[in-house]
Amino acid sequence: MSIKKRLVLSNIGMIVLPIVGFLILEMILGYLFFVAFNGTPRGSDLELFIGLRMAGMIIILAVINGLLTYYVSRSILSPLNNLSLAAKRIREGDLNYSVKSKRNDELGELSETFEAMRISLKEAEVARRNYEQNRQELTASISHDLATPLTSIKGYVNGIQDGIANTPEKLERYLDIIYKKADDMDALIHDLFLYSKFDVSQVPFDFEKIDLYAFFQNFIEEITFDIKEAGGSAALHASPDTSYLVEADREQLRRVVKNIIQNSLKYIDKPQKEIHVYLDNREDEIVVRIQDNGSGIAPEHLPYLFESFYRTDTSRNSSTGGSGLGLAIVKKIIDQHGGKAWAESETGQGTSIYFTLKKKVSK
Structure with missing residues (x-):
């Protein structure tokens, strides 16, 4: 039931229920005073009857209005308190606090929307962590794959400088290896540049x-x-x-x-x-x-x-x-x-x- 219908029925109940309660009270008090205890509808008996009836009417009004107000406020404030608590938990970083609701009113829809937002935030957080992990792994892989040929190049250059490549054949072999390692690094940088361009959709397609x-x-x-x-x-x-x-x-x-x-x-x-x-x-x-x-x-x-x-x-x-x-x-x-x-x-x-x-x- 929607909140609007609930409020309308509550207002109707605040009018109808006291009237019904008054009629029931009137019949019960009338029967007790004038039938069961043989009272007379005048004098002190009548004054006592009127006094009790007035007190009963006040009690009935207070109880019915109190109960209806409690029911309506509880049906509205309780889910609002849950949403408020969920908002605080999410603000503190707890994205596992669920606010699923089985209600079929506006607050139920609000809870479902809030729950969908929480799930989206959780998925975004997971995606962010995965992206950060992938970025770190990518950086480590790039560093490793660049450092490996670079270390080899430095080693062979040092070999040439130290005179280890003391024959033309050995020198040529060292230079061929250096060239190949540099070519591998060039291929890695080229592919990495191309991959990054694809990642940000900067490569034109014909x-x-x-x-x-x-x-x-x-x-x-x-x-x-x-x-x-x-x-x-x-x-x-x-x-x-x-x-x-x-x-x-x-x-x-x-x-x-x-x-x-x-x-x-x-x-x-x-x-x-x-x-x-x-x-x-x-x-x-x-x-x-x-x-x-x-x-x-x-x-x-x-x-x-x-x-x-x-x-x-x-x-x-x-x-x-x-x-x-x-x-x-x-x-x-x-x-x-x-x-x-x-x-x-x-x-x-x-x-x-x-x-x-x-x-x-x-x-």
């Missing part, structure tokens, strides 16, 4: 109509030499008679596929490395699956595969090369395309990276 079948045919042909150099092969599995038209940014799509394939080749532990690309035409999207024949990834690591600097085991560390941001950038780009990216894997059976792209709408 969407166009792309035929994924032709796109992957050309892409695999372009990287065939590099894949063979890495001891692998790549193949496209799709029907040339099926339409695979999507809306995408061609340059960013190339970055997505390149990052996935490079990441797969890096961690395949078999002599013959295999990359298979599958295209699946669905109702309103195209699903791309890039599968490798690596050792696979444990199930507990799959949900975190697209997080920045995440390593699933000791073999997946900075010693294998790369910035550790490849798949994190993949997810950022696919998110900007309105698609999804995920991974499926079985230990010893390889890993499949999936992502979806929206179909090109025919006009």
